[in-house]
Structure formats: C-alpha cells, structure tokens
Amino acid sequence: MRTRSLWPLPAFIAxxxxxxxxxxxATTSAITTWYPTINKPSWNPPNWVFAPVWTTLYLLMxxxxxxxxxxxxxxxxxxxxxxxxxxxxxxxxxxxxxFFTLHRPGLALIEIVLFLALLxxxxxxxxxxxxxxxxxxxxxxxxxSFATFLNGTIWWLNR
Amino acid sequence: MRTRSLWPLPAFIAxxxxxxxxxxxATTSAITTWYPTINKPSWNPPNWVFAPVWTTLYLLMxxxxxxxxxxxxxxxxxxxxxxxxxxxxxxxxxxxxxFFTLHRPGLALIEIVLFLALLxxxxxxxxxxxxxxxxxxxxxxxxxSFATFLNGTIWWLNR
Numbered sequence: 001m002r003t004r005s006l007w008p009l010p011a012f013i014a015x016x017x018x019x020x021x022x023x024x025x026a027t028t029s030a031i032t033t034w035y036p037t038i039n040k041p042s043w044n045p046p047n048w049v050f051a052p053v054w055t056t057l058y059l060l061m062x063x064x065x066x067x068x069x070x071x072x073x074x075x076x077x078x079x080x081x082x083x084x085x086x087x088x089x090x091x092x093x094x095x096x097x098x099f100f101t102l103h104r105p106g107l108a109l110i111e112i113v114l115f116l117a118l119l120x121x122x123x124x125x126x127x128x129x130x131x132x133x134x135x136x137x138x139x140x141x142x143x144x145s146f147a148t149f150l151n152g153t154i155w156w157l158n159r
Numbered sequence: 160m161r162t163r164s165l166w167p168l169p170a171f172i173a174x175x176x177x178x179x180x181x182x183x184x185a186t187t188s189a190i191t192t193w194y195p196t197i198n199k200p201s202w203n204p205p206n207w208v209f210a211p212v213w214t215t216l217y218l219l220m221x222x223x224x225x226x227x228x229x230x231x232x233x234x235x236x237x238x239x240x241x242x243x244x245x246x247x248x249x250x251x252x253x254x255x256x257x258f259f260t261l262h263r264p265g266l267a268l269i270e271i272v273l274f275l276a277l278l279x280x281x282x283x284x285x286x287x288x289x290x291x292x293x294x295x296x297x298x299x300x301x302x303x304s305f306a307t308f309l310n311g312t313i314w315w316l317n318r
Contacts, residue, residue, distance in 0.1 A: 005187045006210055010180035010217070014173045021169035028164045051165060058169070059218065 008069070012062040012085075019089035020058045023096040030100040038105075039157035044150065057140050064126060064136035071130040081129075084122050091115040105155040112148045119144055167228070171221040171244075178248035179217045182255040189259040197264075198316035203309065216299050223285060223295035230289040240288075243281050250274040264314040271307045278303055 031047055065085040072078035095115060099108035119141050127134035190206055224244040231237035254274060258267035278300050286293035 005184075006190075007180045007183035007187055009210065009214070010176040010183055013214070013217075014176035014180060017169040017173035017176065021166045021173060024166035024169055025164075028166055031165070051168065055168070055172070058172075 009063070009066045012066040012069075013059065015086075016058045016062040016065075016089065019093050020054060023054075023093040026093065026096040027100040030103065034103055035100070038154065041150070041153045041157065044154075053143065057143055060136045061140050064133040064140075067130045067136070068126040068133040071133065073129075077129075081125070084118070084125070088115065088118050088122060091118060099151065105151060105158060109148070109151050109155050112144070112151050116141070116144050116148050168222070168225045171225040171228075172218065174245075175217045175221040175224075175248065178252050179213060182213075182252040185252065185255040186259040189262065193262055194259070197313065200309070200312045200316065203313075212302060216302055219295045220299050223292040223299075226289045226295070227285040227292040230292065232288075236288075240284070243277070243284070247274065247277050247281060250277060258310065264310060264317060268307070268310050268314050271303070271310050275300070275303050275307050 031050075035047075065081065069078050069081045069085075072081055091111065092115065095108055095112050098104050098111055119137075123134050123137045123141055126137055190209075194206075224240065228237050228240045228244075231240055250270065251274065254267055254271050257263050257270055278296075282293050282296045282300055285296055
C-alpha cells in the first residue's frame with residue numbers, strides 16, 4: 001500500500017466522464033438522424049459499438065493519466081500532465097461537436113489529425129515517466145487512429 | 160441502436176466517481192496511519208484490494224442506475240430513482256467519513272446497516288424495472304454486506 005492519496009483516481013475518472021458526457025451530448029441527436037443518411041464505408045462499425053468502447057477508453061485513459069501525474073518528479077511536470085490531459089479531453093469533445101453537431105466531416109478531419117498528434121505526444125511523455133501509463137494509453141491512440149481513418153473516408157465519400 | 164440519448168451514462172459515471180473521490184479523500188490519511196494500528200480479523204483484505212474493487216463497483220452501480228433510470232415508465236419514477244441513487248452515494252461517502260476520518264467504527268456500523276438496507280431496497284426496485292440493472296447492482300450489495308461484517312468485527316475487536 002502506497003502512502004499516497006487515493007482520491008485523485010476517482011477525480012480523474014469523474015473529470016473524464018464529465019467530458020465524455022459533453023461529447024455524448026454533442027453526438028446523441030445526430031447519430032440517429034443525420035449520421036444514418038450520409039455515405040459510410042462498409043466497415044463502419046454499428047452504432048452500439050461506440051458506447052462500450054468509449055466507456056472503456058475513458059476509464060483506461062483516466063487510470064493512465066492518474067499514474068503519469070502521480071509519477072511526475074516535479075510539481076511543474078505534474079501540472080503539465082494535467083494540462084495536456086485536459087487539452088486532449090477538450091479536443092475529444094470538440095471533435096464530436098464538429099462532426100456530429102455541426103455535420104462538418106472536413107473540419108472534424110483537420111481537428112482529429114491535430115488531436116491524434118497530441119495523443120501521440122502525450123503517450124511519448126507518459127512512456128518516459130510511467131511505462132504502464134503509456135500501455136494503458138495505447139488503446140485510446142489505436143481507436144482514435146481508426147476514427148481518423150473512418151472520418152477521412154466519410155469525408156471523401158460525402159465530399 | 161436506441162434513439163434515446165447517450166450522454167446520461169457518462170453523467171451517472173461522473174457523479175458516482177465524484178462521490179467516490181469524496182469517500183477516498185475521507186479514507187486516504189487514516190488507511191495508512193490509524194487503520195494499521197487497530198485490531199483487525201485475520202481475514203481483513205490487504206489495503207491494495209479496495210481501490211480496484213471500488214473502481215469496479217462504482218462503474219457497475221453507475222450502469223445499473225442509468226439503466227433503471229432509463230427504464231422508468233413515468234418522470235416521477237425516474238426522479239425517485241435519481242434521488243435514491245444520490246442518497247446511497249451520500250451514505251457511502253458518509254461511512255468513510257465516520258469510520259476513517261472520525262475513527263468511529265461503532266457509529267459507522269450503525270450507519271452501514273442503514274446504508275445496506277437502502278441498497279437492498281434499491282435492488283428490489285431495480286428488479287421491478289430492469290432485470291439487468293438488479294444484476295449489475297448485486298456485486299455492490301455483496302461487497303457492502305461483507306464490509307458490514309468486517310466493520311462489526313473490527314468494532315467488536317476494538318470495543
């Protein structure tokens with residue numbers, strides 16, 4: 001048992017799922033109205049896949065960020081981890097707003113490329129401070145890589 | 160794919176983990192200072208067990224409550240589900256405050272018996288509206304039953 005505090009992990013999870021809730025709110029209406037009407041590739045996953053996948057990813061990313069934050073050796077490093085984590089949560093929810101609320105796959109594609117680059121940079125950073133944090137972060141990077149490819153394909157099919 | 164909104168599930172999870180964070184904050188200091196010094200039964204679980212168990216339980220209870228809330232047939236019933244869910248989160252965090260922050264196992268024992276009774280009542284309610292909600296709720300009831308027995312034993316060993 002570490003002597004360090006336990007409460008930050010639930011706090012990370014709570015903040016992550018608040019952001020997840022915003023992203024879902026931005027998605028909810030369009031996913032059953034606009035999204036079924038646009039052109040999509042044959043390998044587009046069924047809608048029911050997204051909720052369990054994202055629930056798992058938000059949980060894993062919270063644990064990863066909490067571990068990396070806890071493993072920071074200076075307060076400045078810990079604060080930077082928090083800012084990067086908050087920034088990627090914002091970019092995540094922003095993507096849902098661009099793609100689903102505003103129906104702008106092209107704009108969303110530009111955004112998701114920047115978002116994915118930030119996720120990669122965060123993973124490299126985590127790998128330096130806590131190896132397990134980087135491992136827990138990788139399903140998130142894998143899924144957003146797939147989402148980037150799907151977004152690009154959808155943009156192309158509906159251009 | 161249901162046409163209903165996706166965002167309430169992350170909202171349930173966020174609220175649950177905010178409460179979990181309060182409970183952990185109430186526990187953090189005492190679990191490595193006061194708790195190791197009191198008499199405990201041989202079957203007291205090691206401290207590291209609690210964080211993963213509670214993370215899983217908070218996730219399962221959130222999904223259960225979300226399902227039961229969604230399955231409500233009237234707005235009044237849905238609101239009552241929310242109030243009962245909020246009340247049990249408060250009783251959960253309050254137990255940590257009584258036991259760990261205030262070091263009052265006797266008072267905590269009285270509280271956890273009431274808390275467990277509320278959890279049982281909630282489970283019966285869930286069973287009527289959504290069978291899976293009641294199933295997802297049962298590990299929580301099982302763990303708090305065990306915690307009640309552990310609390311009672313610790314109170315007895317330190318009376």
